[in-house]
Amino acid sequence: MAEREGPRPGGRSARVQASVHRAARDLLARMDRAEVTIPLIAAEAGVTPSTIYRRWGELNELLADVAVERLRPDMEPVETGSGRGDLLAWAEQYAEEMSSGIGREMIRDVLAAEGAAGPRRCCGYARQQIAVIAGRAEARGEVFPDIDTILDGVIAPILFRILFDEALGLERVGSLVAGVFATVERRAA
Amino acid sequence: MAEREGPRPGGRSARVQASVHRAARDLLARMDRAEVTIPLIAAEAGVTPSTIYRRWGELNELLADVAVERLRPDMEPVETGSGRGDLLAWAEQYAEEMSSGIGREMIRDVLAAEGAAGPRRCCGYARQQIAVIAGRAEARGEVFPDIDTILDGVIAPILFRILFDEALGLERVGSLVAGVFATVERRAA
DNA sequence: CTCCAAACGCAAAGAATTTGCTTTTAGCGC
DNA sequence: GCGCTAAAAGCAAATTCTTTGCGTTTGGAG
Structure with a gap:
């Protein structure tokens, strides 16, 4: 791949x-x-x-390397029957993994390293997974939000809260997903 | 204060x-x-x-300390006549400051430190500034988004892109602001 | 098979970190 | 004011980490 x-x-x-x-x-x-x-x-x-x-x-570079590798998704997003369901399931799992103690540490390790390569790769992983979901939705003829819209509207808040505030609960993740769909559906109508 | x-x-x-x-x-x-x-x-x-x-x-703790202090806002958000204008102006300035080389480094320093105190304080700074804008808007009787909505819808994407991808241009920041207002105005109607 | 470049091991030199002890300093009661 | 005290700083030795030069090993190419 x-x-x-x-x-x-x-x-x-x-x-x-x-x-x-x-x-x-x-x-x-x-x-x-x-x-x-x-x-x-x-x-x-x-x-x-x-x-x-x-x-x-230095230590940071090594730990960042290790963290990026551990952050690489090891499977495809589960199928639930709809793009929205897929995205919700995946985002909830993502939020849970990332807000765990070990997840938080890995994110910090990745960000602490010198260049921007590590963080970009992590962003790429998320983008990739979302693209899979989007592809399936498109194949079914569903309306589905733009990937960047999802990054800004779902992933960004999840990570922002983990890093700067307090991790979001699952119901808040659901609201975020609902938000990006509300916008795209309104636009499609 | x-x-x-x-x-x-x-x-x-x-x-x-x-x-x-x-x-x-x-x-x-x-x-x-x-x-x-x-x-x-x-x-x-x-x-x-x-x-x-x-x-x-250790060095990280000291640098984080220094960075948090430098990240503290030194003035109130400028007044433009409307809450939306205030928010847009403030968000654009925030995005520019944070995506500069020095801004990026300060964020990383803050995140690299041990506890969550530094990042929280930074989040608090943003929240405070937004609260000032929201207060002025409310005093004028305008509809204005919830502070957490703005954090998730504007601040989070700005920081997420700086940290994990590529800093957003000013027009994208404008779109984010438009987005949170579109939602709140639709809801108010 | 032989050669080569890349990567590793080893060990010494250099720099940073930790720590026990002493000295200074600002605040407090008298 | 005048000591007294606890907190914080200085100093220096001991420890640990980091860098570096040089010889050796290794896997691959010709």
Whole structure:
């Protein structure tokens, strides 16, 4: 589906990356995020710290890398029979995953890294999933909101509240979905 | 207006905090963000590093502290004659400030810190400013959207795009404002 | 099979962080 | 005013993390 960014699979480089990623995930699960250091991860992964420093530069970059990978959706949105139902189900699950403690931390890790590549990829993941739902809706001949409208009207508030305020409850997520549909349906009429 | 959180003004503690904040701001303006370290800030501020370590713990916390302070609005939203005009003007300025390089960095600094206190305060700043606009509109007897509606419908997309995608242009900000007004006006009719 | 470039390990040097102890300072009761 | 006290800062040693030079290993290409 998407092309890998790293080195060819199977090489030494790929093995090291995999074991470092796994070590980081394990340590994050086992101890407080503030206690995790590069030397620790290196020891857990069975490599020397300098290897990690040379590849990732600093802890934030590595953790961001790990977080982006964990944030990648591992399945297609469930089908409920209608585009609106699909979107609601997917958005509710998205909101729940993201507002969990671990989800919140992953978002922060992604945002804390240097460039904008990580956040963009995460945005791309959401866009992709919504595109799948939109495609199915279109195939059924339904009216369905523009993807950017959904990003602004549903995803943005969910993430904004998680990051800056307090996570939205499921019923508020439902209202957001209702909102983007109300606008598009009114426009279609 | 709001009570200070720090120690009493005028004490030694307050002087140290002020000089450290100023030193951090100066250094951030003068050099790359990745080059700024606690020992550097300490030297610039004329204190020992251990003072900073004891008070803030780590660089992120200090920078978040500085960023939150810089993000605090320093004036009331300008008056344009209508609530909608006020909101549009304020939102456009907000979007511009936040999407500038320095604004983006400050947001990231705030989000990178440990607790949720910093982000909440930033959200509170926006809420406060919007409340001022809403109050003026109400005094004129206008229909005006709920503050949370504006947070979700205008602020959230602005920040979401800055953080995860690409900053919105001014005309898109205008669309967002139009959107929340369309909904509330339709409801009022 | 041999060579090459990329990536890793090792270890020393350099920088940041932590910590115990001492000294300073601002506020408080007398 | 005058000490007294608790909080905060300075200092310096110990620890931990980060950077870097150099030799070695490894996987792939010719």
